[in-house]
Amino acid sequence: METLWQDLRYGARQLARSPGFTVVAVLTLALGIGATTAIFTVFHAALLRPLPYESPERLVHLWEVSSRQDFDRMEASYPNYLDWKEKSTTLAGLGGYSGAGFTVVAGDAVERISATRVTANFFSVLGVKPILGRDFLPEEDQPGQRSVLLTYGYWQRRFAADPGIVGRTLTMDGQAWTVVGVLPPEFQFSLRGASEAWTALDLNEDRRNRRSLHWLNVVARLKPETTRAQAEEDLRAIQQRLGAQHPESNSGQSARVVPLREEITGRVRPLVLVLMAAVTCVLLIACVNVANLMLARAAGRRKEMAVRAALGAGRGRLVVQVLTESLLLALLAGGVGVLLAGWGVEVLVGAVPDSLLRDSLVYLRGLTVDRVALAFALLTTLTTTVLFGLAPALAASRVSPGESLKESGRLSAAAGRSRLRQGLVVSEVALALMLLIGAGFIVQSLDRLLEVKLGFDPQNLLTFRLLLPEAKYSQPEQVAGFVRELRGQLESLPGVTGVTTVTNLPVTNDGNTNILVIEGVPRPPGQEPEASTRIVSPNYFSTLRIPVLEGRGFEPGDTLNAPYAVIVNQELVRRHLPQMNPLGRRVTFLSNGALATIVGVAGDVRLGRLDVSMRPTVYLSDQQVPVNGLGVIVRTANNPTSILPAVRSRVQALDSELPLFLVSTMDELLAGSPAVFERRYLTLLLGALAVSALALAVVGLYGVMAYSVTQRTQEIGIRVALGAQGRHILRLVVGQGMKLAVLGVAIGLTGALGLTQLLSSLLFGISATDPMTFAGVSLLLAMVAGVACWIPARRAMHVDPMVALRYE
Numbered sequence: 001m002e003t004l005w006q007d008l009r010y011g012a013r014q015l016a017r018s019p020g021f022t023v024v025a026v027l028t029l030a031l032g033i034g035a036t037t038a039i040f041t042v043f044h045a046a047l048l049r050p051l052p053y054e055s056p057e058r059l060v061h062l063w064e065v066s067s068r069q070d071f072d073r074m075e076a077s078y079p080n081y082l083d084w085k086e087k088s089t090t091l092a093g094l095g096g097y098s099g100a101g102f103t104v105v106a107g108d109a110v111e112r113i114s115a116t117r118v119t120a121n122f123f124s125v126l127g128v129k130p131i132l133g134r135d136f137l138p139e140e141d142q143p144g145q146r147s148v149l150l151t152y153g154y155w156q157r158r159f160a161a162d163p164g165i166v167g168r169t170l171t172m173d174g175q176a177w178t179v180v181g182v183l184p185p186e187f188q189f190s191l192r193g194a195s196e197a198w199t200a201l202d203l204n205e206d207r208r209n210r211r212s213l214h215w216l217n218v219v220a221r222l223k224p225e226t227t228r229a230q231a232e233e234d235l236r237a238i239q240q241r242l243g244a245q246h247p248e249s250n251s252g253q254s255a256r257v258v259p260l261r262e263e264i265t266g267r268v269r270p271l272v273l274v275l276m277a278a279v280t281c282v283l284l285i286a287c288v289n290v291a292n293l294m295l296a297r298a299a300g301r302r303k304e305m306a307v308r309a310a311l312g313a314g315r316g317r318l319v320v321q322v323l324t325e326s327l328l329l330a331l332l333a334g335g336v337g338v339l340l341a342g343w344g345v346e347v348l349v350g351a352v353p354d355s356l357l358r359d360s361l362v363y364l365r366g367l368t369v370d371r372v373a374l375a376f377a378l379l380t381t382l383t384t385t386v387l388f389g390l391a392p393a394l395a396a397s398r399v400s401p402g403e404s405l406k407e408s409g410r411l412s413a414a415a416g417r418s419r420l421r422q423g424l425v426v427s428e429v430a431l432a433l434m435l436l437i438g439a440g441f442i443v444q445s446l447d448r449l450l451e452v453k454l455g456f457d458p459q460n461l462l463t464f465r466l467l468l469p470e471a472k473y474s475q476p477e478q479v480a481g482f483v484r485e486l487r488g489q490l491e492s493l494p495g496v497t498g499v500t501t502v503t504n505l506p507v508t509n510d511g512n513t514n515i516l517v518i519e520g521v522p523r524p525p526g527q528e529p530e531a532s533t534r535i536v537s538p539n540y541f542s543t544l545r546i547p548v549l550e551g552r553g554f555e556p557g558d559t560l561n562a563p564y565a566v567i568v569n570q571e572l573v574r575r576h577l578p579q580m581n582p583l584g585r586r587v588t589f590l591s592n593g594a595l596a597t598i599v600g601v602a603g604d605v606r607l608g609r610l611d612v613s614m615r616p617t618v619y620l621s622d623q624q625v626p627v628n629g630l631g632v633i634v635r636t637a638n639n640p641t642s643i644l645p646a647v648r649s650r651v652q653a654l655d656s657e658l659p660l661f662l663v664s665t666m667d668e669l670l671a672g673s674p675a676v677f678e679r680r681y682l683t684l685l686l687g688a689l690a691v692s693a694l695a696l697a698v699v700g701l702y703g704v705m706a707y708s709v710t711q712r713t714q715e716i717g718i719r720v721a722l723g724a725q726g727r728h729i730l731r732l733v734v735g736q737g738m739k740l741a742v743l744g745v746a747i748g749l750t751g752a753l754g755l756t757q758l759l760s761s762l763l764f765g766i767s768a769t770d771p772m773t774f775a776g777v778s779l780l781l782a783m784v785a786g787v788a789c790w791i792p793a794r795r796a797m798h799v800d801p802m803v804a805l806r807y808e
Contacts, residue, residue, distance in 0.1 A: 008324060008328065012328060014325055015325065015328060015329065018297070021293060021297060022329070022332075024293065025290045025293055025294075025329050025333070026329060026332045026333045026336060027333075027336070028286045028289055028290055028333075028696070029286055029287070029290055029329065029330060029333030029334075029337070029384060029388070030332075030333040030334075030336035030337040030340060031282075031286065031337075031340065031692070032279075032282055032283035032285075032286035032287070032337070032384070033283065033333055033334055033336075033337030033338075033340075033341075033377060033380050033381060033384065034336070034337035034338070034339070034340025034341045034343075034344055035279045035282060035283070035340070035341075035344060035689070036279045036280060036282075036283045036337075036380055037337060037338065037341035037344075037369065037373055037376060037377045037380065038340070038341040038344030038345050038347075038348060038369075039272075039275050039276055039279045039344075039348070040276065040373060040376050041341065041345050041348075041367060041368075041369055041370070041373045042272060042275075042345070042348055042349075042364065042367065043272050043273075043275075043276050044372055044373065044376075045363050045364060045367055046265045046268055046269070046272050046363065046364070047261075047265055047269060047272060047273075049363070049372075051260065051261060051264070052128075052186045052187055052188060053126045053127050053128060054126070054127020054128075055127065055221075056260065056261070057259075057261075058092075058221050058222040058224075059125075059126065059219060059220070059221055059222075059259075059260040060219070060220050060221075060222060060228060060231065060257050060258060060259055060260055061191075061217070061218070061219055061220075061257075061258045061259075061260055061263040062076065062084065062094070062218040062219070062220055062235065062255065062256070062257060062258075063075075063076075063218075063255065063256040063257075063258065064076050064077075064080065064214060064239070064253055064254075064255060064256075065253060065254040065255055065256050066252065066253055066526075066530065067252035067253070067526055067527060073256055074214045074513070075098075075214045075215050075216055075217050075218075076096070076214060076216045076217075076218050077210065077211045077212065077213055077214050077215070077216070077249070078096075078203065078207055078208055078209075078210075078213075078215075078216055079208075079209065079210075079211045080211060080239075080242060080250070081094065081096055081216055081218055083238060083242060084218070084220075084235060084238060084255075087238050088220075088231075088234055088235065088238065089234055090222065090223055090226045090230050090231040090234040091220045091221065091222060091223065091226075091231060091234075092220075092221045092222065092223045092224075093121060093124065093125040093220065093221045094121075094125065094218055094219070094220040094221075095118065095119045095121050095122035095123075095124075095125035095126070095218070095219050095220070096118065096119040096122065096201070096216040096217060096218050096219075097116050097117065097118045097119070097122055097189075097191075097216075097217050097219070098116070098117050098118075098201070098215060098216055098217060099115075099116060099117075100115040100116060100117045100199065101113065101114055101115055101467055101661075102115050102172040102173050102197060103172065103173055103174075103467065103469060103657060103658070103659060104158075104170060104171065104172050105171045105172075105174075105657055106158075106170070106171070110656070110657050110658075110659050111659060112467070112659045112660075112661035113154065113196040113197055114194055114195050114196055114197075114358075115195055115196065115197040115198065115199060116189070116195040116197075116198050116199075117198075117199050117200065117201050117202065118136070118198055118199070118200065118201065119141060119200070119201055120135075120136040120137060120138050120139075120140050120141045120200055120201075121136075121138070122136075122198075122219070123135050123136070123149075123183075125219060125220065125221050126189075126219070127221075128183065128184065128187055129184070130149060130181030130182055130183055130184070131152070131182055131183070131184045131185075132163065132165070132166055132181055132182040133149075133166035133167075133179070133180050133181025133182060134180055134181050135149075135180075135181065136149070136180070136200045140200040141200055141201050141203065142203070143202060143203055143204060144202075145200055145202070146175060146176060146177040146178060146199075147177070147178055147180045147199065147200055148170065148172070148177045148178065148179055148180065148197050148198065148199045149179075149180060149181045149182070149183055149197070149198040149199075150165065150179060150181075150182050150183070150196070150197055150198075151182075151183050151187065151195065151196050151197070151198070152182060152183055152184060152185040152187070153185075153196070154196035154197065155182045158196075165179050165182065166179055166180065166181060166182070167179065167180075172197075173467075173469035173470065173471060174469040174471035174472050174657075175469075175471050177199070183198070188362050188363065190264045190265075190360060190361070190362045190363055191217070191263065191264060194358045194359070194362060210249075210591070210592075211242075211246055211249035211250060212248075212249040212515065212590050212591050213591055214513075219260060220257075228257050228259060231257045232255060232256065232257040235255035235257065236254050236255050238255070239253050239254050239255050240254075243526070247525045247526070248525060248590075249590075250526075251524075251525035251526030252525070252526020252527060253526065264363075265363075267360075267674065267678075268361070268678075270758065270759070270761045270762055271678055271681070271682055271762060273758060274438065274682065274686065274755075274758055274759055274762070275682070275685055275686065275689075277755065277758065278435055278438065278685075278686055278689045278690070279689060281431040281432075281434060281435055281689075281693060282431075282435070282689050282692055282693050282696070283380070283384070284387070284427075284431055285428050285431050285432065285693050285696045285697060285700075286384075286696060287384050287387040287388040288388070288424045288425075288427055288428050288696075288700060289428070289696050289699065289700050289703075290329070290388040291387070291388040291389075291424055292421050292424055292425070292700055292703055292704065293703075294322075294326070294388060294389065295420065295421055322389065323385065323389050323390070325389075326385050326388060326389025327382075327385045327389070329385075329389075330381045330382070330384050330385040330388075330389075331381060333381070333384070334377055334378065334380070334381035337377060337380075337381075338369065338374065338377050341369050341373065341377065342368070342369050345367055345368060345369055348685075349364050349365075349367050351681060351684070352364060352677070352681070353671070353672035353677060354672075355664075355672045356672060356674065356677060360674070421704050421707065422704060422740055424700070424704075425697075425700050425701050425704045425740050425744070426740050426743050426744040426747065427744070427747075428693075428696065428697040428700045428701070428744065429697050429701065429740065429741055429743075429744025429745060429748060429781065429785065430744045430745070430747040430748035430751060431693060431697070431748065431751075432690070432693040432694050432696070432697035432744075432748070432781065433744065433745055433748030433749065433751075433752060433777065433778065433781050434748050434751045434752045434755050435686065435689055435690035435693045435694075436690045436693070436694060436777045436780070436781060437748075437749075437752040437755070437756065437773060437774060437777045437778075438686055438690070438752070438755050438756065438759055439683070439686045439687045439689075439690040440773045440776070440777050441756055441759055441763055441766060441768070441770070441773055442679055442682050442683050442686055442687075442759065442762065442763075443683050443687065444765075444766050444770075444773065445679050445762065445763045445764040445765065445766055446676075446679040446680055446683050448764055448765035448766065449610055449611060449675060449676060449679055449764045449765070450676070452606065452610050452611075453606075454506065454507065454605065454606050454610075454670075455506075455546060455603050455604050455605035455606055456506060456544040456545055456546050456605055457544065457545040458666040458667060458670060459666075459667075460635055460636045460637065460638065460639070460640050461544075461633055461634070461635055461636075461640060461665060461666035461667075462633070462634040462636065462640035462641065462643065462644065462647070462663075462664075462665055462666075463505055463631065463632065463633050463634075463662075463663070463664055463665070463666060463669065464631075464632050464647075464660045464661065464662060464663040464664070465629070465630065465631050465632070465660070465661050465662045466486075466629075466630045466632060466651070466658055466660065466661075467628060467629050467630070467658075468482060468628040468629075468630070468658070469628075469657075470628055472655075472657075473628060476560060476626045477560065477626075479622075479626035479627065479628060480560065480622065480623050480626040482654070482655075483501055483537065483622055483623075483626070483630065484623075485654060486499075486501075486630075486632070486650075486651070486654060487499045487500070487501070487537060487539075489650040489651075489653070489654065490632075490634055490647060490650055493643055493646050493647070493650065495636050495637050495638060495642070495643055496634055496635070496636055496637075496643065497635050497636065497637055498539065498542065498543035498634070498635040499537075499539075499543065499632070499633070499634050499635070500536065500537040500539050500540040500543040500544070500632075500633050501536065501537045501540075501622060501630045501631060501632050501633070502534055502535070502536045502537070502540060502630075502631045502633065503533075503534055503535045503536075503627055503629060503630075503631065504534060504607070504631060505631040505633070505669065506544070506605055506606060506607060506666075507606050507607070507608065507610065507666075507669055507670055507673050508607075508608065508669065508673075509607070509608045510532045510607050510608040510615055511532050511533065511534060511607065511608075512532070512533050513530050513531060513532050513533060514530065514531060514533045514589045514590070514591050514618065515528050515529070515530050515589075515590040515591065516528060516529050516530070516531055516587050516588065516589065516590070516618070517587070517588040517590060518576060518577065518585060518586075518587050519585045519586040519587070520580065520585060521576055521577065521580075528590065529572070529575070529576045529616060530616070531568075531572055531615070531616040531617055531618045532607055532615045532616065532617045532618070533617075533618050533619075533620065534607075534617060534618070534619050534620075535619075535620045535621070535622050535625050535627050536554075536619050536620070536621065536622060537554075537621075537622055537623075538553065538554035538555065538556070538558065538621055538623065540554075540619070541553050541567075541602055543633060543635050544605075544633065544635075546602055546603050546605060547602065547603045548567070548600050548601070548602050548603075549570065549601050549602065549603060550582070550583060550600060550601040551567070551582075551583045551598070551599050551600030551601060552599055552600050553567065553600055553602075554567070554619075554621040554623070558621045558623060558624055559623055559624065560623065560624060560626075562624065563595075563596070563597060564594060564595065564596035564597070564620065564624055564625075565596060565597055565599045565620075565621065565624070566587060566596040566597070566598055566599065566618050566619060566620055567598070567599060567600040567601070567602050567618075567619040568582060568598055568600075568601055568602070568616075568617065568618055568619070569601070569602050569603065569604050569605065569614070569616065569617040569618075569619075570601060570602075570603060570604050570614075571604050571614040571615060571616050571617065572616035572617060572618065573601055575616055576616065582598045582601055583598060583599065583600070583601075584597060584598065584599075585597070585598050586598075587618070596620070602619065604617075605617070609673065609674060609675045610670075610673060610675040610676060611675040611764045612675075633666075634647065640665050641665060644663065647660070648660055675764075678762060679762060679764070682762060694781070694784065697744075698784055698785065698787075698788045699788075701737060701740065701741065701785055701788045701789065702788040702789075702791060702792065704737075704740070705733065705736070705737045705788065705789050705791075705792040705793070706791075706792040706795075708733075708736065708792075709733060709792045709793075709795060709796045716729060716732075716796050719732075726797040729793070729796050729797045730790075730793045730794070730796075730797055732793075732796075733789065733792060733793035733796050734786065734789045734790055734793045736789075737785065737786075737788070737789030737793075738782070738785065738786060738789060741781070741782055741785035741786075741789075742782070745778050745781060745782060748778075749774060749778065752774065753769070756768040756769065
């Protein structure tokens with residue numbers, strides 16, 4: 001212990017004597033450790049941290065699978081859910097959930113909250129118990145029940161953590177609901193975003209009994225010793241039996257079982273893994289640079305090490321001494337790195353759009369550098385000690401007192417260290433090339449994604465949502481009348497050029513789907529086409545500037561009492577009515593047996609993710625099929641946000657208990673869409689890491705070449721004295737450096753092929769083996785490396801032979 005303390009004090013004195021070296025080394029390592037710790041914090045929250053449920057590894061999400069290619073998985077129908085629950089031999093319990101929302105009225109305050117409706121046993125399946133009150137009772141699954149559980153955050157925010165909340169009545173959507181409990185603070189269910197209230201299912205007759213109505217999301221708990229594959233096989237067998245018993249609704253359907261962790265984080269897994277791999281590369285490059293600095297420093301301390309060896313210090317003792325100095329450097333860098341990591345986590349989370357933090361990335365909200373991250377930072381610090389300290393320590397210990405104490409031993413001793421430094425630079429170049437190629441692919445993917453044709457004009461569009469309470473707007477005539485009046489009021493505002501409504505806004509999600517039977521297009525049961533369904537105002541196409549290519553749009557005569565008219569998109573015609581005239585053809589909706597006539601064909605519109613192909617779509621008029629949930633779109637002549645106060649005023653004048661929620665411009669919706677966010681986020685972070693890696697690699701290459709020129713000063717002087725021209729010296733030095741760069745590029749290309757395969761799920765419009773990207777980035781790195789070699793080569797060209805010959 002006394003020896004260790006002595007080494008620490010000696011190491012501290014040595015570092016204090018070289019403040020320039022110490023500051024550069026500490027900052028280089030701190031950036032690597034800080035960035036790695038920050039990314040690991042996100043990595044741990046997304047992929048490693050246990051879900052806040054009992055035995056979360058046994059929780060799975062269940063999907064129905066259709067033979068239709070466009071919608072390969074879908075929610076369960078309630079009758080199918082009951083059959084799974086009754087007949088499964090591999091599942092210990094099943095619970096269902098579905099999205100909802102409520103307008104809460106308390107005195108003069110009106111607010112819109114996000115909510116989730118669940119089966120009575122949902123929380124028992126998850127293993128979650130309320131901290132106040134009770135869970136739902138089995139009978140509360142029946143129609144007309146009005147029980148609600150509050151989340152801990154909403155209980156604190158809205159009710160000031162009042163312990164007497166249980167048993168109180170809330171007015172939600174014009175009806176009285178009884179608070180039966182409060183959920184624990186750690187509870188979150190990312191698949192439903194930031195729900196603030198949880199209610200039991202309110203099953204009407206249609207949802208309870210219709211097998212063709214797919215609306216219920218299902219989670220389940222595997223029995224002990226049961227695998228996911230066994231559960232999937234079990235459910236598939238049940239689905240096959242149901243297909244034989246109910247061919248009209250279940251033919252051609254199967255089931256899929258997905259681990260709940262994968263369901264929650266599956267989309268971000270590739271992104272987080274790529275960032276973790278990239279930041280690890282940067283840390284390795286930082287370690288290589290510091291190792292090179294340590295090797296150069298060791299060259300200047302060879303006589304010191306020779307004296308210590310001559311006085312009896314063994315090789316192991318010298319290695320320990322140098323490693324102790326490396327440990328001090330790493331600990332200093334680790335402390336600074338943790339501070340940087342805290343700031344880095346704030347930047348990483350702050351760059352995520354609020355809509356995604358609210359809806360799908362809930363586990364990132366309030367993220368900080370916790371004990372696990374600190375432990376990781378400590379482990380990283382110790383690992384870097386070995387990575388950058390071991391090679392210099394071994395090099396310093398290989399000292400011959402006799403030769404080192406003689407001036408002439410200088411050149412011969414430098415050869416081994418030079419080869420080691422060159423090898424380290426090759427690894428730097430290889431890692432930097434991998435990151436640059438990865439960043440190049442992501443930049444091109446983002447560029448091509450942003451060029452995707454949306455099918456409508458997104459400029460100057462204000463969007464928001466309204467939900468008409470069913471207790472107040474129970475009749476279709478009331479809903480249709482409100483929508484007409486709303487459009488009229490908003491269209492009269494100055495600067496407004498169009499107003500329309502739609503069930504689901506473009507580029508937000510695919511929305512509801514319907515299975516269709518198209519006249520003249522016979523299909524066997526289970527093979528009928530499926531299409532996204534949008535219920536829109538008659539002026540939807542003109543407001544969004546979507547062309548109606550054939551037939552007509554919706555007209556005033558398309559009313560509640562008129563036969564249903566539908567407009568289909570080009571994709572539906574292309575897939576299911578090729579070389580046929582769609583106009584006048586009748587369509588039957590299998591979900592309810594409704595019959596409609598195709599009156600027009602509209603252009604294709606991106607409904608959900610921008611990186612997903614166009615979907616077959618059917619449009620119905622909201623004057624024929626009124627709906628209580630409205631997405632409102634207002635087109636303006638100028639900045640759409642400027643009319644928001646006037647819009648709120650007009651809506652409040654129509655109904656004072658209708659709050660606007662999810663207010664956004666269409667440009668903001670596009671920027672916050674998951675497909676754009678993933679690539680833009682990765683572009684910024686991977687680009688920053690790649691540039692950092694390139695800078696470190698270039699500095700490392702420059703350092704090696706400058707050191708090489710210094711070591712070869714006498715040789716260069718002799719060459720000049722014998723008649724070598726400046727171009728010969730330039731070619732000698734640059735050639736040596738470019739050999740290292742080319743070798744690094746060759747190794748990096750091999751590693752980049754593996755990285756791009758990891759990136760493949762995030763690429764759009766470009767192949768993971770695109771040769772132009774590989775060649776272009778390699779050429780760019782070679783050019784930058786050439787500049788790094790040229791600078792010390794210029795200095796070598798001006799070596800004075802007389803000075804060089806006296807160098808030793």
